[in-house]
Structures are given as structure tokens and as C-alpha cells.
Amino acid sequence: xxxxxxxxxxxxxxxxxxxxxxxxxxxxxxxxxxxxxxxxxxxxxxxxxxxxxxxxxxxxxxxxxxxxxxxxxxxxxxxxxxxxxxxxxxxxxxxxxxxxxxxxxxxxxxxxxxxxxxxxxxxxxxxxxxxxxxxxxxxxxxxxxxxxxxxxxxxxxxxxxxxxxxxxxxxxxxxxxxxxxxxxxxxxxxxxxxxxxxxxxxxxxxxxxxxxxxxxxxxxxxxxxxxxxxxxxxxxxxxxxxxxxxxxxxxxxxxxxxxxxxxxxxxxxxxxxxxxxxxxxxxxxxxxxxxxxxxxxxxxxxxxxxxxxxxxxxxxxxxxxxxxxxxxxxxxxxxxxxxxxxxxxxxxxxxxxxxxxxxxxxxxxxxxxxxxxxxxxxxxxxxxxxxxxxxxxxxxxxxxxxxxxxxxxxxxxxxxxxxxxxxxxxxxxxxxxxxxxxxxxxxxxxxxxxxxxxxxxxxxxxxxxxxxxxxxxxxxxxxxxxxxxxxxxxxxxxxxxxxxxxxxxxxxxxxxxxxxxxxxxxxxxxxxxxxxxxxxxxxxxxxxxxxxxxxxxxxxxxxxxxxxxxxxxxxxxxxxxxxxxxxxxxxxxxx
DNA sequence: GTAGGGTTAG
Numbered sequence: 362x363x364x365x366x367x368x369x370x371x372x373x374x375x376x377x378x379x380x381x382x383x384x385x386x387x388x389x390x391x392x393x394x395x396x397x398x399x400x401x402x403x404x405x406x407x408x409x410x411x412x413x414x415x416x417x418x419x420x421x422x423x424x425x426x427x428x429x430x431x432x433x434x435x436x437x438x439x440x441x442x443x444x445x446x447x448x449x450x451x452x453x454x455x456x457x458x459x460x461x462x463x464x465x466x467x468x469x470x471x472x473x474x475x476x477x478x479x480x481x482x483x484x485x486x487x488x489x490x491x492x493x494x495x496x497x498x499x500x501x502x503x504x505x506x507x508x509x510x511x512x513x514x515x516x517x518x519x520x521x522x523x524x525x526x527x528x529x530x531x532x533x534x535x536x537x538x539x540x541x542x543x544x545x546x547x548x549x550x551x552x553x554x555x556x557x558x559x560x561x562x563x564x565x566x567x568x569x570x571x572x573x574x575x576x577x578x579x580x581x582x583x584x585x586x587x588x589x590x591x592x593x594x595x596x597x598x599x600x601x602x603x604x605x606x607x608x609x610x611x612x613x614x615x616x617x618x619x620x621x622x623x624x625x626x627x628x629x630x631x632x633x634x635x636x637x638x639x640x641x642x643x644x645x646x647x648x649x650x651x652x653x654x655x656x657x658x659x660x661x662x663x664x665x666x667x668x669x670x671x672x673x674x675x676x677x678x679x680x681x682x683x684x685x686x687x688x689x690x691x692x693x694x695x696x697x698x699x700x701x702x703x704x705x706x707x708x709x710x711x712x713x714x715x716x717x718x719x720x721x722x723x724x725x726x727x728x729x730x731x732x733x734x735x736x737x738x739x740x741x742x743x744x745x746x747x748x749x750x751x752x753x754x755x756x757x758x759x760x761x762x763x764x765x766x767x768x769x770x771x772x773x774x775x776x777x778x779x780x781x782x783x784x785x786x787x788x789x790x791x792x793x794x795x796x797x798x799x800x801x802x803x804x805x806x807x808x809x810x811x812x813x814x815x816x817x818x819x820x821x822x823x824x825x826x827x828x829x830x831x832x833x834x835x836x837x838x839x840x841x842x843x844x845x846x847x848x849x850x851x852x853x854x855x856x857x858x859x860x861x862x863x864x865x866x867x868x869x870x871x872x873x874x875x876x877x878x879x880x881x882x883x884x885x886x887x888x889x890x891x892x893x894x895x896x897x898x899x900x901x902x903x904x905x906x907x908x909x910x911x912x913x914x915x916x917x918x919x920x921x922x923x924x925x926x927x928x929x930x931x932x933x934x935x936x937x938x939x940x941x942x943x944x945x946x947x948x949x950x951x952x
Numbered sequence: 953g954t955a956g957g958g959t960t961a962g
Binding site: 506510537538539540541542543545546572573574575576577578579580581584607608609610611612613614615616643644645646647648649650651677678679680682683685686712713714715716717718719720721724747748749750751752753754755756782783784785786787789790791792818819820821822823824825826827853854855856857858859860861887889890892893 | 953954955956957958959960961962
């Protein structure tokens with residue numbers, strides 16, 4: 362008897378003589394679009410499952426069938442529901458399977474483990490492991506890979522590394538390339554480049570040999586660290602070992618050089634790649650375009666985009682977003698908005714990043730009406746505002762002095778369930794201190810110190826700066842001194858902030874001491890340092906000392922910024938004889 | 953299992 366089901370197709374309920382599935386047809390690349398055809402003719406097209414109801418209905422139809430359908434059908438079904446993100450339903454169906462005594466296998470259990478991680482229930486994922494044992498199902502490498510991927514996704518790095526070590530030492534099963542890739546990627550993305558490299562070296566000693574995926578992870582980690590020499594060494598190593606580099610390898614290197622602004626090297630590697638018949642794709646071109654835009658060379662970026670189109674590579678939403686950001690950084694909001702509207706016309710949907718870029722552009726230009734309008738537009742969309750959107754608007758409100766609205770906005774943000782991150786707290790601290798709300802800032806700061814969450818050198822720099830600006834130099838200095846005791850290293854900005862703090866109080870000797878400390882700790886004074894000190898001299902009317910300092914500054918290739926120039930103009934206006942004390946200024950002045 | 957984008961400090 363054959364019944365016709367509107368969704369599942371004609372033969373879905375056809376009588377099935379054997380439970381075993383014999384053919385898997387993959388019509389499309391998506392994991393959900395798979396047909397399972399049984400010997401008997403039971404034919405389920407999973408692509409026709411459009412919603413949870415469809416899947417559950419199908420489940421209840423197949424559980425009652427005799428003879429029972431293959432376990433593969435249940436695998437596909439659970440995976441389909443998992444793909445729809447109905448995680449709790451995967452679990453309840455799995456429980457129902459167990460209750461009905463439906464046989465399970467390693468695939469089913471791996472899906473359940475993966476599902477628990479997607480639900481952010483690492484503990485439950487672990488609780489599946491005994492089910493393997495009870496049912497005599499051996500752990501396979503996929504089980505461990507799923508566990509490891511889940512642990513990294515949950516940011517449980519220690520647990521993941523421990524599990525991996527156990528896997529290697531106890532030899533429960535042999536880790537494969539994917540296992541190494543998961544662990545190495547998890548470590549490299551958290552800044553542990555050396556540990557990632559160690560694993561590559563460890564692999565060489567074992568049975569699992571590194572392939573290009575593995576090399577790419579390490580090469581990319583070095584590129585992200587700006588250590589291009591190390592990355593190139595590894596590139597040469599792949600060539601020597603006869604592992605051909607691919608487009609990902611070259612894209613990582615090109616991105617690394619773009620971020621360092623080494624455009625000649627970018628060209629060199631572009632040619633090398635093309636000579637090897639590896640052609641740049643939309644990722645590669647977008648990296649170059651982004652690098653150019655970040656340097657303010659949007660016109661050059663547009664040219665690269667024309668070039669890629671000529672080569673048959675279509676720009677995508679990433680590419681256009683990079684160009685939008687370039688225009689926003691130059692304050693050319695109209696151009697950015699054109700691009701935004703243009704891509705909509707081209708049927709390319711702007712994503713959360715495109716929105717955030719444009720919202721940030723408006724905020725930086727203090728156009729909060731437009732920014733809020735986009736925010737509300739985004740709220741209606743499927744890709745809701747994320748933490749970056751909230752941070753951007755929050756910063757914008759503080760920037761224009763709407764402190765009350767910033768507070769309300771923050772509360773509103775919390776009510777949507779958004780979780781404040783490192784940036785959020787930095788923005789709040791800076792916002793409070795900018796408007797003299799020292800108590801609010803300190804109470805938040807103390808809370809952050811207590812929980813040790815979302816706190817780092819940047820938070821300390823913000824607090825030190827804010828305290829200095831609010832006339833609390835002593836307190837700022839005490840926090841600065843505390844840093845080293847806590848094992849948190851001050852960076853160049855920390856020193857500049859302290860130097861500025863001393864200069865603001867006219868304590869130039871202390872400022873100079875701090876400058877020396879800065880140099881002792883390996884930070885050369887930069888343009889900001891020099892400008893801070895010059896402003897300090899000017900504030901105290903110490904013109905001749907400033908003149909000496911200026912000569913040193915000019916010799917090191919530094920120059921006055923807008924604030925210092927403004928200071929100087931005021932000083933000269935009040936006391937023109939200053940000009941006679943500094944002959945170099947005459948030249949500058951005439952210019 | 954590998955590559956591209958957005959938010960904080962001097």
C-alpha cells in the first residue's frame with residue numbers, strides 16, 4: 362500500500378521489507394538535503410522536512426513501522442532537527458528511542474554529544490559516554506573530536522587539553538588529523554601560538570602526519586601574530602615535504618603582510634601564488650581591500666575590487682563591508698551609505714557587520730539620530746543587534762554627552778539578555794570617568810577586579826587615565842604601582858597615561874622619571890609621549906626646556922599633533938617673544 | 953579540521 366504524503370513524497374510510507382539503508386544520495390552540499398532509500402523502497406527525502414513538526418511527525422511514523430527502519434534514518438532525522446537548532450527536541454526524541462528500545466549506534470551517540478554542546482551543556486555531553494560502554498559501542502575518534510570541539514566552543518580549554526592528553530597517553534583511540542586540527546585551532550585562536558607549534562612538532566613524531574590543513578593553522582597563527590618570518594619558514598617546510606600549499610596558506614600570508622602594510626611583499630606572494638596556479642578568491646581579495654581601507658586608501662581598494670570583478674571573482678558582503686568601513690573611517694558617511702543601499706539593490710543582504718560598521722560611522726560623526734534609526738531597523742531583522750551593536754551605540758551616546766540615555770540603553774541591553782563583554786565595560790568605565798562619575802566607575806571597576814572577568818591592561822589604562830583627569834593622581838599612581846605586583850605588565854599607553862597624569866599636575870620631574878621607567882621596560886617613547894611632554898612644558902611655561910626637547914623630537918622624526926599645535930599657538934599669541942627662543946618655530950609658523 | 957569584517961584606553 363502506498364500513501365502519499367504532502368511533504369515527504371510519494372513512496373515515504375511504502376512498505377519496507379528490510380530495515381537496512383543501501384543508498385545515500387547527496388543532491389546538494391547541505392547536510393540536510395539527503396535522501397535515504399531503503400531496499401524495500403522506503404524513500405525519505407530529508408530536504409522535504411521544513412519544520413520541527415514535519416520531523417516529529419516523521420519520527421512517530423517510522424517508530425511504529427515493522428520491520429523497523431535503519432538506524433541511519435534516525436541519524437539523519439536527529440541531525441536534521443539539530444540543524445534546525447531544536448536541540449531540546451533532539452534530546453527528547455533520543456530519550457523516546459531509548460524507551461522504545463530502538464537500537465542505537467556510535468553515530469547517534471555522537472549526534473547527541475554534539476547536541477548537548479550546542480545546548481551549552483558540557484556536563485550532559487559527558488554523561489552520554491557511559492551509554493557507549495553500556496551498549497558495547499566503542500568510542501571512536503569522531504566521539505572525541507566532537508567532545509573536543511564542544512569543549513573549545515564552551516571555552517573549556519583546560520578540559521579540552523586534558524582530554525586530548527588522555528587520548529594520546531591512554532591510547533583509547535588514535536587521534537587523527539581532524540583531532541589535531543581541532544585542538545591546534547582551539548589553542549591558536551586563543552593566542553597560544555607556541556603550543557600550537559609544539560603540537561605540529563609532536564605530530565611529526567607520531568603516526569598522524571601533518572597535512573596542509575594543519576600547517577595552515579600554524580601559519581595563520583604566526584601571521585596573526587605579525588611573525589611573518591616564522592610563517593614563511595613553515596611555508597618552505599610544506600614545500601620541502603611535498604605538501605602543496607593552497608589558497609588558504611597564501612591568503613593567510615597575504616593578510617599578514619596587508620596588516621603590516623608591507624605592500625611589496627603582498628605583491629610578491631600574489632605572483633608566487635599565481636605562478637603555482639593557485640588563484641586568489643574572494644577571501645584573498647577582500648583581505649587586500651580591507652588592508653588598503655584601514656590605511657585610508659579606499660580609492661586603491663575600489664581599484665582592487667574592479668580588478669577582481671574583471672578576473673571573474675564577485676565581491677560579496679564582506680568585500681563591500683570593508684569598503685564601507687574605509688569610507689566611515691574617513692568620515693565619508695554618504696559614500697558608505699551608498700554602498701550600503703547599493704548592495705541591497707544588488708540583492709546582497711547587509712549582515713550584522715555591515716550594520717555595525719555603518720552605525721559606528723554615524724556614531725563617530727555624532728549623528729545619533731541616523732545611528733538609532735539603523736539600530737531600530739536592525740532590531741526588526743532576523744540578524745538582531747549583537748553585543749558589538751550595543752557597545753557601539755553606548756559609546757556613541759557617551760560621546761555626545763547623553764549619559765542618562767546611555768544608562769537607559771545599557772539597562773535595555775541587559776533586558777534583551779545580551780551579555781556585557783570586555784568592550785562594554787571599557788566603554789562604561791571611560792564614559793563614567795569622562796563625565797566625572799568617579800564613584801560609579803570605581804564601583805564597576807572594583808566589581809570587575811573582584812570577579813576577574815572582562816578586565817585587562819586596557820581597563821587599568823582607562824581607570825588610571827580617568828583618575829588623573831579627575832584630579833586623583835595619587836590614586837592613579839597607586840593603581841599603576843599595583844599592576845606589576847599583580848603580574849599585569851603596563852604597556853606603552855599605560856606609561857603615556859601616567860606621564861600625562863604627572864604633566865597635568867605640573868610634576869615634570871616625576872613625568873621624566875616615568876619616561877625613564879618606560880624606556881627601561883622596553884617601550885620607546887612614541888609620538889604621543891613626546892606630545893604629552895611638550896604640552897606639559899608649555900603648561901608650566903618652561904619654554905627653553907621645551908625647545909631642547911623639541912630638537913630631540915625632530916631628530917627622532919616625531920612631530921606635533923593638533924592638540925600640541927593648538928597649545929603652542931595660544932602660548933605664542935600671549936607671548937610672541939617665545940618665537941625668538943625657538944628659531945625652529947619660525948619656519949613652522951610661516952608654513 | 954585551515955583564510956576575510958564591526959565595539960574600549962594615551
